[in-house]
Amino acid sequence: MSWKQALFELLGKEAEAVVVSFASGNNALVRKMAEEVRGLEPARRHFLVCLDEPIEVAGITCVVVSSRNPYWEARRTLRRFRIGLAPVLFDGGEHPLRRVAALLAPFKILAYNRRLERHHLSFNSPIASMLFYRGLALDRIWLRPWSRGDGYASNKYQALNGRAWRAGRKRIGIVSPYFPWPLSHGGAVRIYYLLREAAKEFDLVLYAFGEPSGAVMDFVSKAYLFDLPRYRKPRWSTLLPPEVCEYESATLRRLIETSRIELDLSLMQVEYTQLANYSGEVLVEHDVTFDLYDQVAAREQTFSSRWTAWRWRRFERAATSRFDRVVTMAGKDSAQLPNANTRVVPNGVDLSRFFPTEETDGQKVLFIGSFRHFPNIEAFRFFAEKVWPLVRLQFPGAQFTAVAGPDPEKYWSGFTADPFPLATDGIEILGFVADVAPLYEQANLVVAPTLVSAGTNLKVLEAMAMLRAVVATSSGCQGLGLQHNVSVWVADDAVAFAEGVCQLLRSAPTRLRIAEAAYGAARQFDWESIGKLQCAVWRELIDAK
Numbered sequence: 001m002s003w004k005q006a007l008f009e010l011l012g013k014e015a016e017a018v019v020v021s022f023a024s025g026n027n028a029l030v031r032k033m034a035e036e037v038r039g040l041e042p043a044r045r046h047f048l049v050c051l052d053e054p055i056e057v058a059g060i061t062c063v064v065v066s067s068r069n070p071y072w073e074a075r076r077t078l079r080r081f082r083i084g085l086a087p088v089l090f091d092g093g094e095h096p097l098r099r100v101a102a103l104l105a106p107f108k109i110l111a112y113n114r115r116l117e118r119h120h121l122s123f124n125s126p127i128a129s130m131l132f133y134r135g136l137a138l139d140r141i142w143l144r145p146w147s148r149g150d151g152y153a154s155n156k157y158q159a160l161n162g163r164a165w166r167a168g169r170k171r172i173g174i175v176s177p178y179f180p181w182p183l184s185h186g187g188a189v190r191i192y193y194l195l196r197e198a199a200k201e202f203d204l205v206l207y208a209f210g211e212p213s214g215a216v217m218d219f220v221s222k223a224y225l226f227d228l229p230r231y232r233k234p235r236w237s238t239l240l241p242p243e244v245c246e247y248e249s250a251t252l253r254r255l256i257e258t259s260r261i262e263l264d265l266s267l268m269q270v271e272y273t274q275l276a277n278y279s280g281e282v283l284v285e286h287d288v289t290f291d292l293y294d295q296v297a298a299r300e301q302t303f304s305s306r307w308t309a310w311r312w313r314r315f316e317r318a319a320t321s322r323f324d325r326v327v328t329m330a331g332k333d334s335a336q337l338p339n340a341n342t343r344v345v346p347n348g349v350d351l352s353r354f355f356p357t358e359e360t361d362g363q364k365v366l367f368i369g370s371f372r373h374f375p376n377i378e379a380f381r382f383f384a385e386k387v388w389p390l391v392r393l394q395f396p397g398a399q400f401t402a403v404a405g406p407d408p409e410k411y412w413s414g415f416t417a418d419p420f421p422l423a424t425d426g427i428e429i430l431g432f433v434a435d436v437a438p439l440y441e442q443a444n445l446v447v448a449p450t451l452v453s454a455g456t457n458l459k460v461l462e463a464m465a466m467l468r469a470v471v472a473t474s475s476g477c478q479g480l481g482l483q484h485n486v487s488v489w490v491a492d493d494a495v496a497f498a499e500g501v502c503q504l505l506r507s508a509p510t511r512l513r514i515a516e517a518a519y520g521a522a523r524q525f526d527w528e529s530i531g532k533l534q535c536a537v538w539r540e541l542i543d544a545k
Contacts (some may be wrong), residue, residue, distance in 0.1 A: 016044070017084025021060070022032070023050040025091035029419050034060055037087045044084065049074050051097055071100045087118070090133060091419065109330060115413045116320065155251045158225040162217035165203055170542055171221075172198065173260060173268040175207045176246055176279050179225060181214030184432050185370035185403045186458040187286055190347055192272060195219045197531020202538065206350045207252060207262060222263070226252055228252045236304065241289075241311045243274040253278060264306045266542050273312075276319035281541055283323040284345075287453070288333045290316045295452040295475075325537055328457045330479030344539050346479065349461040349522055350531040355468035356519060357441045359512075363398040363505050365391075366443035367469075368436055368459045370405030374415040375452050379476070381416075382402070383449040384427055390498035395505055399426050399440065406432040440466040445504055445511065448476030449497060456480055460488075464522035469511040480521065488515040500520055
């Protein structure tokens with residue numbers, strides 16, 4: 001027997017330290033936490049302390065304590081064991097097992113947050129421990145606004161050749177924050193289809209962040225692709241909006257200047273406000289971004305949200321005044337930019353891909369909105385948490401499918417500290433779907449429950465083209481010329497939205513009446529006619545030179 005074993009035997013404890021996890025939050029997150037720790041420490045014995053009810057995890061012994069006296073019960077059960085590690089979940093709110101963990105193993109606590117990031121709480125790093133305890137993301141805790149080593153932009157890029165240059169054609173450069181494929185969100189859809197239409201008249205050069213894929217190079221003569229810069233400053237610390245800083249690349253800036261001369265480009269078009277620091281003649285405002293953040297600030301009423309809104313308003317109004325033309329999605333957007341020379345080129349829909357189909361029997365509700373755009377996360381939460389329970393009271397068999405785009409958990413954790421939602425109560429969450437048309441075919445109703453929004457919603461247009469009735473908030477269907485109970489059902493609070501969904505699920509004739517009126521409106525938004533509007537903007541500028 002070693003001295004260590006002899007010592008602990010005298011103390012009445014086992015020599016080998018054990019891992020004791022505490023079920024101090026959401027059960028699904030607790031299970032994931034315990035499973036991860038079990039994998040990190042496979043050689044040790046594991047316990048999971050639960051309050052009132054057990055949580056079964058393979059390879060872990062569950063210790064159930066009552067809410068009346070959890071500390072003494074846990075201490076009595078575990079008195080023979082030496083706690084070497086105590087994982088504790090901090091997912092907001094209060095939980096008695098956190099106090100139990102602090103009393104049983106005050107120097108061994110491995111804290112987990114809602115994102116399942118982990119951090120050892122320690123008196124040696126009190127500020128970091130306090131920030132983590134309060135919910136700050138781990139990769140932000142150690143950032144400093146004055147630090148120089150927290151980010152970088154690669155000076156490398158790919159140069160790809162696509163369609164051959166054609167004699168006598170003007171050449172246009174397009175700067176985009178991403179390669180417009182796959183068509184997993186509205187911005188990619190718009191850029192892709194307008195490249196396709198513009199290629200009928202112009203030769204195109206694309207500057208973008210990301211990897212090549214899809215058929216984009218069939219429309220583009222040359223593409224320069226960059227890795228997305230790594231930006232790790234605190235989001236509050238810059239006068240510029242952080243999204244603008246995230247896309248800053250000195251290499252891209254120099255390439256635009258040199259290649260514009262070498263390739264004899266007639267003009268440059270910059271997509272999205274966050275890229276407005278790059279030079280060009282045309283800026284495409286996919287939405288008026290300060291309008292979006294003004295809505296957020298009005299709802300949240302926090303200093304952080306007001307600071308973000310002010311930064312966007314300051315940056316965007318100055319940026320839009322520098323371009324010869326600013327393209328907006330609707331007249332409402334143009335009206336918010338009085339100092340800009342605006343042209344409206346609305347969003348559209350591919351009528352050859354999305355066309356009327358007969359509805360099948362059922363109670364299936366569909367929402368399509370990539371979580372990379374945070375208003376879609378807000379829309380999903382509003383519908384799933386506040387509207388859907390009211391719908392299920394009247395239609396317990398109803399099914400709700402949400403298409404959240406690529407990497408939904410990644411974007412969810414970036415925008416909210418809450419755990420990723422579980423697929424329960426008739427809710428199904430899908431990631432990237434290559435072809436959403438079959439989902440529209442299977443749906444009986446489409447929802448656009450957007451609480452904060454700017455620009456226009458392409459997914460509403462797709463639903464209209466597929467002959468599906470839509471229930472939307474005012475912001476979810478703005479800019480499309482739709483009327484309540486004629487071509488769309490409009491509701492702006494949870495109760496009214498649920499009533500609209502239930503009324504349309506209950507009445508197939510009402511759904512069809514609204515869908516047919518909406519389909520007539522959708523025919524005005526085909527990409528071919530919208531592409532001609534964009535080309536007209538370019539010709540106007542080229543002819544003026």
